[in-house]
Amino acid sequence: MSPTDPRSAADPQTAVHQSNVSQYFYGSVAAPHAHFGIGGSAAGAAGSRRRATGWLDAQEVDGVLASYVRPVCFPDAARMLEKDSVVVLVAQPGTGKRSGAVALLDAVAESGTGGTGGPAEYVVLSPDLDLRQLADRTFTAGVGYVLLDRMDEGRAGTADFDWRRVRDQVRAQGAHLVVTTVHGAGETAPEAVHHALWRPPDLADALRLRLRKAGCGDGTVDRAVRGLPAGCRIGEVAAAAERICAGADPDDVWREYGDSASRPVRDWFAEDRTLQEIAEVTTLAFVTGAGRRAFESYQEMLEPRLEQEFAGPPPPPGRDGDDDTPATRPRPDQLSSDQPRSDQGRSDQPRSHQRRPDRRRSLARNALVTTEEHSAGSPVRTALVFPGPQYRSWVLEELWENHSTAYWDGVRDWLTGLVGRIPDAALWMSVSSGLALLARPAFEEVSVCYLHPWASGAEGHAAQSVAVLVLWWMSQDDALDATALTLARGWAQSADPGLRRSAALAFSGPLGVRFPTDAVKRLWTLTGRDAETSLHARSALAQLVVALVESGEDAGVVLDLLVYRLGLQRRKDATDRTKGVTFRAALQVLTVRVARTFCPVVAVLTTEQPGFRPKLAELWAAVLCNRPLRGDALRSLRAALRALPQAGENPREVAREFGASVGAALPPEERELLHRVLEPPASLAPEPTTLTNTFRAALLSPAR
Structure with missing residues (x-):
């Protein structure tokens, strides 16, 4: 079976289960029209989302503050932050809480109360930290800390005590902390x-400032401000302003934001719709970008599962194909109360003798459905999509608001069968992105009916992979990323081995890129569980390194952990099991390959990021000195040396410095032994032979 075959991901005993899903998400397979975040589709977001935690660089801070407009609630919050060193912003998604938190910390720093008298540095903390962990951590004087989307811990009885400890800790160490949450303080608000x-700033003022700073003329600014639709969020205003500054027409831009974006969808749902029409938009909401034949087959699978929500099966079309209107079926309030639901609205004519609905003509009349041409070589493929990427989330919201449990039970059964029977990566991507969008208005529905049963493996390994993909898409959404982290944490702590396996996979990809420190912490804990969970967790650590490298993020968070853990294994009290887990985890990181190029990730790191060479050398030295793993380590080392020309420029120089670093990390006797066993056979090509000899020579002259 090919490593890119989706069916291979269904085997939990193989290492390709994790790498396949990563390849789907990071590779050429995309979910067009997913429209995650603000101003773009998820297709591009997958590889572009940066880590959500850690130090904020100066460029990002300057970008936030340069166009920031203070809301009316700003002075009061700044005053309380200056007084107590901690303030909590109760903020709904889309209110600019991240920018507001940075601006508040900057205001306090400018006042000189931060202890430095100048601009502070900024650190974004993990939303996985609870109040007790916050109170126990160390804060650096003069630094501003932000904790976004803190989850409700449900400990109202100790909330004031816990907050008081946090406040005293931050204040005593000369730092400042801004916390944001969607959960209000309740009736017993903590006094500490x-x-x-928190409210967003005036949107017109924010738009005007951004456009004028970009040099837009008064005419463009006035027209853009006049056209600003109701219902916009501050992030949408920022995205729209960027497009207008780039030359886009304001009227065209505003059609995709706020109430302007939702109006066509709301108008469509305001009319009575048949089962067939609802099935069309439901299918498109979860299967976007499919070809005509596939789409119609998916829709045909769905319609029988929705009959419980309607008066009967879809009516047969008339001679002109236009009889599929609301008037052709009785409304629920017109039906006899003593008539069985299963018989309501059914024709006396057997289903086999009824005319099949003309799906293609009906789809052509549906205002929420259009086509686009996809060219992946030749021939061109016609795909069914929404008229705009913003339609999809609004359709899912309307479906959730307008249909009952019977409808959603049918959708659940349909989607479960779909992902279980059709091993198609593009289908998995589309279904998972649709469920992630549905989580915005209906999180409990997605969590209870899909994520938990699918992630446990109860519906098969395909559904388990799709559940992980849902979390990956949620991690790309500022409103859901903390929720995705909380879900994955719960899976990691579960007694269910299926959920633990899903947690390992979830932390190996975009969720781990978004929250790398949390991912490493959870994955390392999982390596200490049962043998199967440990295997998946070690593989996930290696895949996380690949994900971090491909995303342009710092892979040092994994390397630092392994170097530290290997150091602990030198202690006399280290058990054989922990030694085995640690050494094998290190070897997997040194062996794993980038999915798209099949190049060992250590070759990429050694070539492109020389600062990692000492850490990588320590890992190589450890596994090469471990006799049970020595053979596998030598094979991986040779593979890394052969891949240096593929990884970047100046492979001979890289091989020389790489060899010197490994030599410095090895004991003298191991250095000599490695020099002997690495002598390349005469059958090797000249270039690999040269690189190996360069590496061997450098081993004996280690850098100090």
Whole structure:
């Protein structure tokens, strides 16, 4: 079976289960029209989302502050932050809480109360930290800390005590902390820390400032401000302003944001719709970009599962194909109350003798459905999509608001059967992105009916992989990324081995890129569980390195952990099991390959990021000195040396410095032994032979 075959991902005993899904997400397979975040589709977001935690660089801070407009609630929150060193912003998604938190910390730093008298540095903390962990951590004087989307811990009885400890710790260490949450303080608001209701700034002022800073003329600014639709969020205003500054027409831009974006969808749902029409938009909401034949087959699979929500099966079309209108079927309030639901609205004519609905003509009349041409070589393929990427989330919201449990039971059964029977990567991507969008208005539905049963493996390994993909898409959404982290944490702590396996896979990809420190912490804990969970967790650590490298993020978070853990194994009290887990985890990181190029990731790191060479050398030295793993380590080392020309420029120089680093990390006797066993056979090509000899020579002259 090919490593890119989706069926291979269904085997939990093979290492390709994780790499396949990563390849789907990072590779050429995309989910067009997913429209995650603000101003773009998820197709591009997958590889572009940066880590959500850690130090904020100066460029990002300057970008936030340069166009920031203070809302009316800003002075009060700044005053409380200056007084208590901690403030909590109760903020709904889309209110600019991240920018507001940075601006508040900057205001306090400018006042000189931060202890430095100048601009502070900024650190974004993990939303996985609870109040007790916050109170126990160390804060650096003069640094501003932000904790976004703190989850409700449900400990109202100790909330004031916990907040008081956090406040005293931050204040005593000369730092400042801004916490944001969607959960209000409730009737018993903690007295120790002020909870401020946060509002977005005036959107027209924010738009005007951004456009003028970009040099737009007064005419463009006035027209853009006049056209600003109701219902926009601050992030949408920022995205629209960027497009207008790039030359886009304001009227065209605003059609995709706020109420302007939702109006066509709301108008369509305002009319009575048949089962067939609802099935069309439901299918498109979860299977976007499919070809005509595949789409119609998916829709045909769905329709019988929705009959419980309607008066009967879809009516047969008339001579002109236009009889599939609301008037052709009785409304629920017109039916006899004593008539069985299963018989309501059914024709006396057997289903086999009824005319099949003309799906293609009906789709052509549906205002929420259009086609686009996809060219992946030749021939061109026609795909069914929404008229705009913003339609999809609004359709899912309307479906959730307008249909009952019977409808959603049918959708659940349909999607479960779909992903279980059709091993198609593009289908998995589309279904998972649709469920992630549905999580915005209906998180409990997605969590209970899909994520938990699918992630446990109860519906098969294909559904388990799709559940992980849902979390990956959620991690690309500022409103859901903390929720995705919380879900994965719960799976990792579960007694269910299927959920633990899903947690390992979830942390190996985009969720781990978004929250790398949390991912490493959870994955390392999982390596200490049962043998199967440990295997998946070690593989996930290696895949996380690949994901971090491909995303342009710092892979040092994994390497640092392994170097530290290998150091602990030198202690006399280290058990054989922990030694085995640690050494094998290190070897997997040194062996794993980038999915798209099949190049060992260590070759990429050694070539492109020389600062990692000492850490990588320590890992190589450890596994090469471990006799049970020595053979596998030598094979991986030779593979890395052969891949240096593929990884970047100046492979001979890289091989020389690489060899010197490994030599410095090895004991003298191991250095001599490695020099002997690495002598390349005469059958090798000249270039690999040269690189190996360069590496061997450098081993004996280690850098100090």
